Amino acid sequence: xxxxxxxxxxxxxxxxxxxxxxxxxxxxxxxxxxxxxxxxxxxxxxxxxxxxxxxxxxxxxxxxxxxxxxxxxxxxxxxxxxxxxxxxxxxxxxxxxxxxxxxxxxxxxxxxxxxxxxxx
Amino acid sequence: xxxxxxxxxxxxxxxxxxxxxxxxxxxxxxxxxxxxxxxxxxxxxxxxxxxxxxxxxxxxxxxxxxxxxxxxxxxxxxxxxxxxxxxxxxxxxxxxxxxxxxxxxxxxxxxxx
Numbered sequence: 001x002x003x004x005x006x007x008x009x010x011x012x013x014x015x016x017x018x019x020x021x022x023x024x025x026x027x028x029x030x031x032x033x034x035x036x037x038x039x040x041x042x043x044x045x046x047x048x049x050x051x052x053x054x055x056x057x058x059x060x061x062x063x064x065x066x067x068x069x070x071x072x073x074x075x076x077x078x079x080x081x082x083x084x085x086x087x088x089x090x091x092x093x094x095x096x097x098x099x100x101x102x103x104x105x106x107x108x109x110x111x112x113x114x115x116x117x118x119x120x
Numbered sequence: 121x122x123x124x125x126x127x128x129x130x131x132x133x134x135x136x137x138x139x140x141x142x143x144x145x146x147x148x149x150x151x152x153x154x155x156x157x158x159x160x161x162x163x164x165x166x167x168x169x170x171x172x173x174x175x176x177x178x179x180x181x182x183x184x185x186x187x188x189x190x191x192x193x194x195x196x197x198x199x200x201x202x203x204x205x206x207x208x209x210x211x212x213x214x215x216x217x218x219x220x221x222x223x224x225x226x227x228x229x230x231x232x233x
Contacts (some may be wrong), residue, residue: 044226047224050222062121062221100172105217107172113170
């Protein structure tokens with residue numbers, strides 16, 4: 001069974017940092033692209049970042065470019081999102097998502113999400 | 121950025137009736153070299169993550185009931201639920217993955233009348 005479990009969310013002050021983790025199981029992690037997507041409270045979905053299976057290609061939304069860094073560790077079967085210079089508008093549930101085997105830019109499995117709250 | 125606009129924002133449909141959601145993109149999502157439209161549909165129920173329903177505009181994801189269908193091309197797409205069931209009450213999102221940043225529509229809330 002495919003499972004993705006996010007962790008690392010919490011309350012942080014503006015300007016602070018957090019590192020989100022996504023532990024995966026039930027599939028061969030190294031064969032799949034991965035994504036982060038977020039959802040502000042009561043709002044819609046916003047794609048945040050993408051990393052290819054080889055880590056050779058990474059994309060970011062303009063709203064997080066230069067502040068967030070996506071990475072992955074095959075040995076740990078984990079995906080990460082390092083978030084620096086956090087702002088109030090980064091407050092959201094952050095989902096990690098597996099890239100579809102047909103095309104990695106489509107998310108076929110999602111974790112349950114981890115809540116990040118940026119507030120003083 | 122490509123802007124995705126869904127309509128309506130919400131709709132109420134009786135059980136067993138048809139529900140139709142429109143999604144329009146600000147530019148074509150058809151990649152002519154492979155004749156594929158880079159458009160997906162997701163369903164999200166309260167307190168849950170989204171679930172992939174449709175990709176390539178009309179390909180149903182494995183395990184998705186066949187009452188869900190996607191159609192359209194270029195910049196005009198539709199998600200149809202042919203016979204609404206109680207468990208279909210949710211918010212539905214379209215998403216383009218033609219070009220980064222990949223963008224979602226604002227969502228359409230489907231309720232049972």
